[in-house]
Amino acid sequence: MRAIWKGTTIAESDDIVEVEGNAYFPLDALRPEHFKPSDTHTTCPWKGRASYYDVVVGEDVNADAAWYYPSPKAGAEAVTGRVAFWRGVEVRP
Numbered sequence: 352m353r354a355i356w357k358g359t360t361i362a363e364s365d366d367i368v369e370v371e372g373n374a375y376f377p378l379d380a381l382r383p384e385h386f387k388p389s390d391t392h393t394t395c396p397w398k399g400r401a402s403y404y405d406v407v408v409g410e411d412v413n414a415d416a417a418w419y420y421p422s423p424k425a426g427a428e429a430v431t432g433r434v435a436f437w438r439g440v441e442v443r444p
Contacts, residue, residue, distance in 0.1 A: 352364060352365070352367045352374055352376070352442060352443065352444055353442070353443060353444070354374075354376060354436050354440050354441070354442050355440065355441045355442075355443070356385075356406050356408055356413055356416065356436075356439060356440045356441070357408040357409070357411055358408075359385065359408045360382070361381065361382055361385040361386070361406055361408070361440070362376045362380045362381045362382060362434070362436075363376075363380055363382075364376050364377055364380035366380070368429050368430065368433055370398075370427075370429060370430055370435075373435040373436075373437075374435060374436075374442045375429075375430050375433035375434065375435045376433060376434050376435070376436075377432060377433055377434075378419075378432050378433065378434060381417075381434060384407075385406055385407050385408060386404040386405070386406065386407070386417065387404060387405045387407055387412075388402075388403075388404060388405075389402070389403040389404055389405050389414065389415050391403040391414075391415045393418075395420075395427075397424060397426060397427060398420050398423050398424060398427040398430060399420050399422060399423050399424040399427065400420070400421070400422070401418045401419065401420055402418065402419055402420075402421055403415040403416075403417065403418050403419075404416070404417040404418075404419075404434070405417075406436075406438075406440060413438055413439060413440065414438075415438070416436060416437060416438040416439070416440050417434050417435065417436050417440070418434065418435055418436075418437075419433060419434045419435070
């Protein structure tokens, strides 16, 4: 699977975990030059506190377009060390 934004592959892996319709990529699948830590945090009732990355391609920034759970709650361990995408990031084979 590949995560693509603005025609650029920002993550690629065959090791995908799907949770709630979202493809979670392992952290080492991310191309680090396209990710900048964000100060945004949200809370999911069953997965816990989410953190975000801005996705960067050239001069374009897609704020908070990637999220992950640094310390997921019990029952959500499958997303540990993984990142998912939204806000126009396309995930495809």
